[in-house]
Amino acid sequence: AQSVSQHNHHVILSEAASLELGCNYSYGGTVNLFWYVQYPGQHLQLLLKYFSGDPLVKGIKGFEAEFIKSKFSFNLRKPSVQWSDTAEYFCASRKNSGYALNFGKGTSLLVTP
Amino acid sequence: GAVVSQHPSRVICKSGTSVKIECRSLDFQATTMFWYRQFPKKSLMLMATSNEGSKATYEQGVEKDKFLINHASLTLSTLTVTSAHPEDSSFYICSAVRIGYTDTQYFGPGTRLTVL
Numbered sequence: 001a002q003s004v005s006q007h008n009h010h011v012i013l014s015e016a017a018s019l020e021l022g023c024n025y026s027y028g029g030t031v032n033l034f035w036y037v038q039y040p041g042q043h044l045q046l047l048l049k050y051f052s053g054d055p056l057v058k059g060i061k062g063f064e065a066e067f068i069k070s071k072f073s074f075n076l077r078k079p080s081v082q083w084s085d086t087a088e089y090f091c092a093s094r095k096n097s098g099y100a101l102n103f104g105k106g107t108s109l110l111v112t113p
Numbered sequence: 114g115a116v117v118s119q120h121p122s123r124v125i126c127k128s129g130t131s132v133k134i135e136c137r138s139l140d141f142q143a144t145t146m147f148w149y150r151q152f153p154k155k156s157l158m159l160m161a162t163s164n165e166g167s168k169a170t171y172e173q174g175v176e177k178d179k180f181l182i183n184h185a186s187l188t189l190s191t192l193t194v195t196s197a198h199p200e201d202s203s204f205y206i207c208s209a210v211r212i213g214y215t216d217t218q219y220f221g222p223g224t225r226l227t228v229l
Contacts, residue, residue, distance in 0.1 A: 043222040051216070090156070100147045101218060105156040
């Protein structure tokens with residue numbers, strides 16, 4: 001069975017600090033990987049996704065993630081966070097197109113002015 | 114485009130009553146919709162996969178008689194929590210897979226259910 005683990009449950013950063021959120025997945029076969037963001041009171045939005053190809057994926061709002069197969073990792077990064085990045089971030093995996101997503105527990109990010 | 118709505122956004126009900134939650138894809142058709150449940154400070158847990166015109170597929174541990182799912186059209190799936198109890202209080206989120214665009218799921222805003 002698949003599982004996704006996110007190492008940081010709560011992260012507090014000052015504006016302009018760099019961000020890296022860890023994500024590890026367990027499935028050994030072909031896997032699709034995602035990062036979603038949930039702003040307070042809003043629905044889940046897709047930040048970026050990886051299916052194949054270039055392991056460095058760029059998403060919206062300046063976020064990027066790197067797929068490292070040997071480490072089963074898909075960490076999310078942003079060089080300089082803003083107050084508006086305060087949100088809950090979820091890493092997710094799935095076996096293939098059309099399947100349901102398997103979510104990590106989420107990381108709550110608070111960016112202070 | 115690709116908007117998914119849920120209704121209601123919040124519902125409070127008494128223990129023992131049934132509650133219906135609707136999930137609609139507003140500007141696209143979806144043969145597959147997923148229902149997730151989110152506990153406070155925890156991840157989204159898949160409850161069931163809803164396929165238009167067929168019976169839903171439930172995840173292990175999810176009572177199909179308690180959480181009735183109906184996907185009667187290509188734009189609507191409903192989740193009915195029957196004989197709700199306080200432990201059913203949670204945040205229920207649906208997602209829809211657009212026909213021909215199976216790479217991406219579009220999420221609804223969620224429904225907060227509180228059972229007194």
